[in-house]
Amino acid sequence: MADTPQLGSRGIYVADVEQSLPYGIFDADHHLYAPSDAVTRYLSAEMIERAWLPGEPRMLTEEEHDEEEDHERRTLGVHSAPEGGHGGVDLSEISGMAGNIPIPGAMLNKLNPMKDLDQLSREQLVERYNAMRPAFEKKDPRLSLMDLQNVEVAVLHTVGTGWESAFRRGDIEAGYAVNRAYNDWLWEDWGYAHENRILVPVPIPLLDVDLAVAELRRSLERGAKFVDLQPGPAWNGRSPFDPYFDPFWNLVNESNTRVAVHLGGTYARHGGEWGEKPDARYVEFNGFQWVSYWGDRPMMDTLTAMFYHGMFGRFPNIKVLIAEFGTVWLPYLLRKLDHAMLLGRKPKWGTLPGRPSSVFKERCVIAPFPEEDINRGIATVGADCLVFGSDFPHSEGVPDPMQYVTLLKDLDDTTIRKIMRDNLVRFIG
Numbered sequence: 001m002a003d004t005p006q007l008g009s010r011g012i013y014v015a016d017v018e019q020s021l022p023y024g025i026f027d028a029d030h031h032l033y034a035p036s037d038a039v040t041r042y043l044s045a046e047m048i049e050r051a052w053l054p055g056e057p058r059m060l061t062e063e064e065h066d067e068e069e070d071h072e073r074r075t076l077g078v079h080s081a082p083e084g085g086h087g088g089v090d091l092s093e094i095s096g097m098a099g100n101i102p103i104p105g106a107m108l109n110k111l112n113p114m115k116d117l118d119q120l121s122r123e124q125l126v127e128r129y130n131a132m133r134p135a136f137e138k139k140d141p142r143l144s145l146m147d148l149q150n151v152e153v154a155v156l157h158t159v160g161t162g163w164e165s166a167f168r169r170g171d172i173e174a175g176y177a178v179n180r181a182y183n184d185w186l187w188e189d190w191g192y193a194h195e196n197r198i199l200v201p202v203p204i205p206l207l208d209v210d211l212a213v214a215e216l217r218r219s220l221e222r223g224a225k226f227v228d229l230q231p232g233p234a235w236n237g238r239s240p241f242d243p244y245f246d247p248f249w250n251l252v253n254e255s256n257t258r259v260a261v262h263l264g265g266t267y268a269r270h271g272g273e274w275g276e277k278p279d280a281r282y283v284e285f286n287g288f289q290w291v292s293y294w295g296d297r298p299m300m301d302t303l304t305a306m307f308y309h310g311m312f313g314r315f316p317n318i319k320v321l322i323a324e325f326g327t328v329w330l331p332y333l334l335r336k337l338d339h340a341m342l343l344g345r346k347p348k349w350g351t352l353p354g355r356p357s358s359v360f361k362e363r364c365v366i367a368p369f370p371e372e373d374i375n376r377g378i379a380t381v382g383a384d385c386l387v388f389g390s391d392f393p394h395s396e397g398v399p400d401p402m403q404y405v406t407l408l409k410d411l412d413d414t415t416i417r418k419i420m421r422d423n424l425v426r427f428i429g
Helices: 046-049 070-074 119-131 133-137 139-149 164-168 172-189 207-222 243-254 267-274 287-293 294-308 331-343 356-363 374-381 399-410 415-429
Strands: 025-031 149-158 227-228 258-262 320-321 364-366
Touching: 025 320, 025 399, 025 415, 046 164, 046 172, 070 258, 119 133, 133 139, 139 149, 149 258, 149 320, 149 415, 164 172, 172 207, 207 243, 207 331, 267 287, 287 294, 294 320, 294 331, 331 356, 356 364, 356 374, 364 415, 399 415
Parallel strands: 025 149, 227 258, 258 320, 320 364
Antiparallel strands: none
């Protein structure tokens, strides 16, 4: 009988493949899991009644869960699995699964930690994942886990804060009340820059400029270093970079606050133009909705607006982190943006500060997907604006962030350090 593979020092990957580096890493794409009361803890009963109609979901998160759904759905969050599982691992055959928090790394193929383990070892690994759960939900257990993982700094993104229902009905006051309450929960359970190691981009919807500015000022007073920008148009049918919102962007610019754009948001609201349900949740997406709303198109539209609606031209200090969109679309879009400039196409507002592909390299950093060929990104924008994002602890993320190094094995040590640490250090400033 073959010996059981020996796990490495961090207890996720087997010892002979576990990676290490002589310095702490900076991870541009970590996640947290919100409790069921995250959007109601600080709301009055009256505002709760105004914010959601009976039966409406209060958060549009990737972890939406129905207790009636099958075992596979529970272990992968809202995702499905191909026949035979990801990386040849069928999670439905593993005991120990519970609740709606998916198993980190379960959707990976090349970096799936379970594929080299026997059945007993897989079940023991699930036990270790379950023991990690406090670190998915609170800042201090997360710091302890980051110490174990050698993650010096992590940018923790949040997905969906519950304001959407009120905005759709035109109740702006209720929508912003939900936003403030959710941000109060973020502040209480995570902080915005806890120990200067857990950096949380603060979500602020762009609809009413005065209310948005007020929430930004409140967040900056609490030490926020990032503001979250949902991909796509603003909620009032404007571009996020319409001069109407200049007071908001002026404050971002003057405070040197970094902008984070992360996969998610509510691009589905444009689906009505295609005969699709405009308030569809991620768990309901068909193939058309997933391709159109979840990934390339929202980010391509948003980055194009940053250039041709004048954000980069009007606000010279604003820099943008693009997380969990991958880079497959980037060569095409930068070529298209440059082509528009060469054809004499002008921004709607302001001026271009230079050739878009060059400005991107100066003002943006972007995280390739885990398991994506990073050499394509390097060929497009060079190594200096690529940052590593593990997507931990999502099921499609790297369950031990350091393991991302295996994807960089063909690069020299200086370039590896840039991607694993130095580029994000420089970006954060």
